[in-house]
Structure formats: C-alpha cells, structure tokens
Amino acid sequence: MKFIADGMLGKLTRWLRMLGQDVKYSNQSEDAELIAMAKKEHRILLTRDLELYQHAVAKGIDGFYVEGRTEAEKLAELAERFDFSLTIDLRRSRCPRCNTKIRLTPKEKLADKVEKNTFTYYDEFWKCPKCGHIYWQGAHWKGILATLEEAKKNQKFVA
Numbered sequence: 001m002k003f004i005a006d007g008m009l010g011k012l013t014r015w016l017r018m019l020g021q022d023v024k025y026s027n028q029s030e031d032a033e034l035i036a037m038a039k040k041e042h043r044i045l046l047t048r049d050l051e052l053y054q055h056a057v058a059k060g061i062d063g064f065y066v067e068g069r070t071e072a073e074k075l076a077e078l079a080e081r082f083d084f085s086l087t088i089d090l091r092r093s094r095c096p097r098c099n100t101k102i103r104l105t106p107k108e109k110l111a112d113k114v115e116k117n118t119f120t121y122y123d124e125f126w127k128c129p130k131c132g133h134i135y136w137q138g139a140h141w142k143g144i145l146a147t148l149e150e151a152k153k154n155q156k157f158v159a
C-alpha cells in the first residue's frame with residue numbers, strides 16, 4: 001500500500017511516514033501530475049480537494065477524500081479506512097522529510113552531529129540514509145504520542 005498526497009496534506013504526510021507508510025508528496029504538482037503519478041506508481045491518492053478526488057476516481061485511480069479537521073481526525077479516518085496501526089514503531093518509520101526508511105545508528109557515529117546535551121541525554125538515534133537527518137525521541141515525543149492517542153480515540157467514532 002502506497003500513497004500520494006496532495007499539496008494541502010504536508011503535515012499529514014509527515015505523520016504517515018512516521019507511522020511507516022510510503023507517501024509521496026509534492027506541493028508543486030498539478031492535479032494532472034498527481035493523477036498520473038498515482039496511476040503509474042499504483043499509489044492511493046489522498047486529497048482534501050473534492051474535485052480532484054472525483055476526477056481521480058473517474059479515471060480509475062484509488063483515492064481517498066480526507067475530511068478531518070485536525071491531524072488526529074485525519075489519521076483516525078485513514079487508519080480506519082486502510083487498516084493500519086496508529087502506533088509508531090521506529091524500525092518501520094520513514095523519514096518525515098523524504099520518505100526513506102530511517103535506520104538505527106550507533107550513537108558513537110553521531111557524536112559530532114547532534115548537540116552535546118542531546119547526545120548525553122538520549123541513547124537511541126535514527127538516521128535517514130538519504131537526507132542525513134537524525135531523529136531521536138526528544139522533548140517533542142510526548143506531543144507526538146498525545147496526538148496519536150487522540151487519533152485512536154477518534155477512530156472509535158468513525159462509522
């Protein structure tokens with residue numbers, strides 16, 4: 001299962017990638033390009049644009065019209081529809097920036113790449129082999145978990 005998201009769904013794209021979903025995203029693609037890429041790469045088109053959604057479906061593309069107002073609501077809708085877990089497992093996560101699978105990286109290798117305090121305080125670091133961005137479960141992690149908990153609650157109310 002692979003997705004392609006329209007330009008309005010940048011934030012949702014980053015969430016989905018963290019959850020391990022393969023999501024292509026470009027905020028510079030025209031509707032016709034999105035449809036063409038979805039077709040060529042067998043990706044499910046995620047969009048907040050009803051017209052684009054209808055257009056895609058008419059062309060035989062698998063699409064999903066995203067309606068939720070908050071990220072938690074959007075994630076709940078998608079998890080319900082496509083049956084995936086709303087729990088982050090970093091071993092399956094993709095880089096929120098570039099969609100490449102991140103890799104657990106020995107701490108020693110990153111001594112000069114992260115701030116000293118961060119390096120001292122955390123033990124597990126993940127690196128994107130493509131863009132080089134480094135991830136760890138830092139102070140923002142609590143917020144991430146809170147959003148996912150909210151999403152899981154929302155999920156129960158989706159028909």
Ligand SMILES: [Zn+2]
Nearest residue numbers: 095098128131
């Ligand atoms: Zn990356």
